[in-house]
Amino acid sequence: MTTKTQPVPPAPTRPPTDGGRGGAHAAAHKEVRIFSRLGYLALIAWTVIVIGPILWTFLASFKNTAEIFSSPWTMPAELRVENWSRAWTTAHVGQYFVNSVLVVAFSTAGTMLLGSMAAYVLARYSFFGNRLVYYLFVAGLAFPMFLAIVPLFYIVKNLGLFNTHTGLVLVYIAYSLPFTVFFLTAFFKTLPTSVAEAGVIDGCSHTRLFFQVMLPMAKPGMVSVAIFNIIGQWAQYLLPVLLISDQNKYVLTQGIAQISINAGYQADWSGLFAALSMSILPMIVVYGIFQRQIQAGLTAGAVK
Amino acid sequence: MATVRYDKATRIYPGTSRPAVDGLELEIGDGEFLVLVGPSGCGKSTSLRMLAGLEDVDQGAIYIQDRDVTNLPPKARDIAMVFQNYALYPHMTVYENMAFALKLRKTPKHEIDVRVKKAAAMLQLEEYLGRKPKALSGGQRQRVAMGRAIVREPQVFLMDEPLSNLDAKLRVQTRSQIATLQADLGITTVYVTHDQVEAMTMGHRVAVMLDGVLQQVASPRELYDKPANVFVAGFMGSPAMNIKKVPLTESGAKFADMILPLERSQIEAASADGGDKHVQVGFRPEDTDLVGAEDGGMPIHVDLVEELGSDAYVYGTVALEGQDERIIVRADPRNAPSLGDTVYVKPRAGQHHAFHAGNGRRL
Numbered sequence: 001m002t003t004k005t006q007p008v009p010p011a012p013t014r015p016p017t018d019g020g021r022g023g024a025h026a027a028a029h030k031e032v033r034i035f036s037r038l039g040y041l042a043l044i045a046w047t048v049i050v051i052g053p054i055l056w057t058f059l060a061s062f063k064n065t066a067e068i069f070s071s072p073w074t075m076p077a078e079l080r081v082e083n084w085s086r087a088w089t090t091a092h093v094g095q096y097f098v099n100s101v102l103v104v105a106f107s108t109a110g111t112m113l114l115g116s117m118a119a120y121v122l123a124r125y126s127f128f129g130n131r132l133v134y135y136l137f138v139a140g141l142a143f144p145m146f147l148a149i150v151p152l153f154y155i156v157k158n159l160g161l162f163n164t165h166t167g168l169v170l171v172y173i174a175y176s177l178p179f180t181v182f183f184l185t186a187f188f189k190t191l192p193t194s195v196a197e198a199g200v201i202d203g204c205s206h207t208r209l210f211f212q213v214m215l216p217m218a219k220p221g222m223v224s225v226a227i228f229n230i231i232g233q234w235a236q237y238l239l240p241v242l243l244i245s246d247q248n249k250y251v252l253t254q255g256i257a258q259i260s261i262n263a264g265y266q267a268d269w270s271g272l273f274a275a276l277s278m279s280i281l282p283m284i285v286v287y288g289i290f291q292r293q294i295q296a297g298l299t300a301g302a303v304k
Numbered sequence: 305m306a307t308v309r310y311d312k313a314t315r316i317y318p319g320t321s322r323p324a325v326d327g328l329e330l331e332i333g334d335g336e337f338l339v340l341v342g343p344s345g346c347g348k349s350t351s352l353r354m355l356a357g358l359e360d361v362d363q364g365a366i367y368i369q370d371r372d373v374t375n376l377p378p379k380a381r382d383i384a385m386v387f388q389n390y391a392l393y394p395h396m397t398v399y400e401n402m403a404f405a406l407k408l409r410k411t412p413k414h415e416i417d418v419r420v421k422k423a424a425a426m427l428q429l430e431e432y433l434g435r436k437p438k439a440l441s442g443g444q445r446q447r448v449a450m451g452r453a454i455v456r457e458p459q460v461f462l463m464d465e466p467l468s469n470l471d472a473k474l475r476v477q478t479r480s481q482i483a484t485l486q487a488d489l490g491i492t493t494v495y496v497t498h499d500q501v502e503a504m505t506m507g508h509r510v511a512v513m514l515d516g517v518l519q520q521v522a523s524p525r526e527l528y529d530k531p532a533n534v535f536v537a538g539f540m541g542s543p544a545m546n547i548k549k550v551p552l553t554e555s556g557a558k559f560a561d562m563i564l565p566l567e568r569s570q571i572e573a574a575s576a577d578g579g580d581k582h583v584q585v586g587f588r589p590e591d592t593d594l595v596g597a598e599d600g601g602m603p604i605h606v607d608l609v610e611e612l613g614s615d616a617y618v619y620g621t622v623a624l625e626g627q628d629e630r631i632i633v634r635a636d637p638r639n640a641p642s643l644g645d646t647v648y649v650k651p652r653a654g655q656h657h658a659f660h661a662g663n664g665r666r667l
Contacts, residue, residue, distance in 0.1 A: 194391035197358050202405035202452075203379035216395040 061273040087274040096255030107172035115180030123188035140178030187221035223293035306459035308332040312364035326516040335490045339507030347516035384453035385462040392437040399433040423454040461493040534664035547586035557585045560602035570667040582661040591655035592633040601648030616640035
C-alpha cells in the first residue's frame with residue numbers, strides 16, 4: 001500500500017472530446033456492419049454453390065433419365081432405389097468402391113506414418129541438411145502432377161507395379177507427402193519442447209518418445225491432414241487413369257467415368273448420379289465425424 | 305541418495321562466444337537442498353539442464369555420486385525433473401503420467417501401483433488419479449509434476465522454477481510443502497529460481513549466479529549477512545541493500561556528513577587494485593534507525609512510503625557528492641514518516657558492508 005499524505009491536486013479539467021469523434025466512430029461502426037453483412041452474403045453464396053450441386057446429384061439419383069431432363073429442378077416423383085442397386089451391381093460400382101477404399105486406406109495410413117515421422121524429425125532435430133530436406137518437400141508442393149506423368153509411368157512400370165494397387169498406393173503416398181510434411185512440421189514445432197524433455201528424462205527412446213508422447217499430442221493436426229489426404233486421394237482421377245488399366249482394378253473415379261463413357265446414345269444418367277452419390281457420401285460422413293478435430297488442427301498454435 | 309559435483313563445467317551455446325555457464329565448480333552434499341538463484345540469463349537453468357543431460361557439457365565434467373555422467377543420456381543418470389510449465393503428458397491421466405517412467409523401466413505392475421498411490425497420498429492427489437491434466441487446476445498440475453518425480457525415487461531431484469506459474473498465495477504454500485517433502489524424502493535436490501525469497505526460505509545452501517559465473521555459495525544466513533560481492537549484496541534481500549560508491553577517508557567511508565568506520569585492513573584493501581580513493585558501502589533497509597535532526601544522521605527527503613502492514617519502507621533521496629541518491633529504510637509502520645518529510649537516518653553500528661570500488665569484492 002502506498003500512502004500519499006500530501007493534498008492531491010485536482011484533476012485537470014479537460015474539454016469534452018467526444019463531440020468531435022462521435023461521428024467518425026459511428027461511421028466506422030457502420031462500415032464494420034456493412035462488411036460483416038457482405039461477409040455473410042459471400043458465405044451464403046458459397047454455401048449455395050457447394051451444397052446445390054451435391055443436393056441436385058442426390059435428387060437426380062432417384063429420378064429416371066426422362067425425369068432428369070424434363071424436370072431437373074423438382075423433387076423425384078418416386079424414390080427409384082433401383083438406380084442405386086443397378087449402379088452398385090451392373091455398373092460394378094461396388095467393386096470400384098471396394099478398390100477405392102482399399103487403396104485410400106493403405107495410402108493414407110502410409111502417408112500419415114511416413115509423413116509424421118519425417119515432419120517430426122525435421123521439426124525437432126537439428127542436423128546438417130535439415131533445411132534442404134524440408135525445402136525439397138515444400139518444392140514438391142509446387143510441382144504440377146502433369147509434368148510427372150510420363151516419368152512416373154515408366155518408373156512404376158519398371159518397378160513391375162503397373163496395373164497394381166500397390167503401385168497406386170505408393171504413388172499416392174509420394175504425392176501426398178509434401179503437404180503432409182509441410183503441415184505437420186509446422187504443427188510439431190508448436191508442441192512444447194519441455195514435454196519431450198520430460199519424456200527423455202523419464203527414459204523414452206527416440207522411437208518411444210515419438211509414438212507414445214509426441215504423436216498423441218499431435219492428434220488434432222494428424223486428423224486434419226488425414227482427412228485432407230483421404231478426400232484428395234479418394235477424388236484422384238489422373239493417377240489411376242495413368243497407372244491402372246485393368247477394369248477389375250478400377251477405382252471409383254475411373255468407374256464413374258466409365259459409366260458416362262460407355263453411355264453412348266443410351267445414357268444411364270440416373271445410374272451415373274447414383275454412383276456419384278455413393279462416392280460423395282463417405283467423404284461427407286468422414287468430414288462430419290472429424291469436423292471438430294479439423295477445426296482444432298487448423299487453429300492450433302494460434303491461441304494458447 | 306547421492307552427491308552431485310560440477311567440475312569446471314562449461315556450456316557454450318553454438319554461435320556464441322561467451323559461455324552460458326563458465327567453469328562452474330560446485331559440490332552438493334547427499335540429501336542437500338541446493339538452490340541456484342540469479343537474474344534471468346545468468347545460466348542457472350542451463351546449469352540444471354547440464355546436470356539433467358538436456359544440455360551438452362562443453363568443458364569440464366559433472367559427477368553424480370562420484371560417477372562421471374558428463375556424457376551419459378538423461379535416462380542413465382537416475383534423476384527426475386520438475387519443469388516450470390510442468391510438462392505433463394496431456395493425453396495421459398494423472399495416474400499414467402506418474403506411472404510412465406516406471407513403466408518404461410519395466411517395473412512390475414503392482415509395484416507401480418503401490419508407488420503411484422503412495423505418492424498420490426503424499427500430494428493429496430488420490431481423487432484426481434483418473435483425470436487428464438487439462439481438468440486440473442494449476443496447483444494440482446504442479447503436484448502431479450512433483451508426483452511424477454517422486455515415484456521415480458531418483459538419486460537427484462531437479463526443479464526448474466516449479467512455482468513460478470502459481471499465484472502468489474499458492475506459491476508461498478507450495479514452497480513450504482516442497483521443503484517439507486524434500487526433508488522427509490531426503491533426496492538431494494537442485495532447485496532453480498529467480499526469486500530470492502524462495503532461495504532464502506527453501507535452500508540449505510544457496511548458489512548465486514551472474515552471467516554464467518558462480519558468485520557465492522553459502523547458507524542463506526551467511527549469504528545475507530556476509531555477501532561476497534556487490535552483486536550478491538544487492539540481489540539477496542527485498543527491498544535491496546542500499547549500496548553507494550562514496551569517498552574513502554582515513555578512518556572509513558564518507559557517507560553524506562557521516563563517516564562509516566572501516567577497519568584498517570579494509571581501508572588498505574579498498575585503496576589497492578585501483579580503488580581510486582573510493583569505496584562501495586552498503587547497509588540494509590532494516591539495519592537503520594530514524595534519529596532526531598541533532599543526532600548526526602543523514603537527512604533524507606521522503607519520496608514514497610510503502611506500508612506492508614508489518615513494516616513500512618521509506619524511499620527517499622539523500623545528497624551524496626552533489627548528486628541525489630535513492631535510499632530505502634525500514635520504519636515503524638505505526639509511526640511512519642509522510643511524503644515530503646525530511647527524516648534523519650543512521651545505519652546501525654557495525655551493520656554496514658564494504659566492497660571494493662572497482663571489482664566489487666567484499667572487503
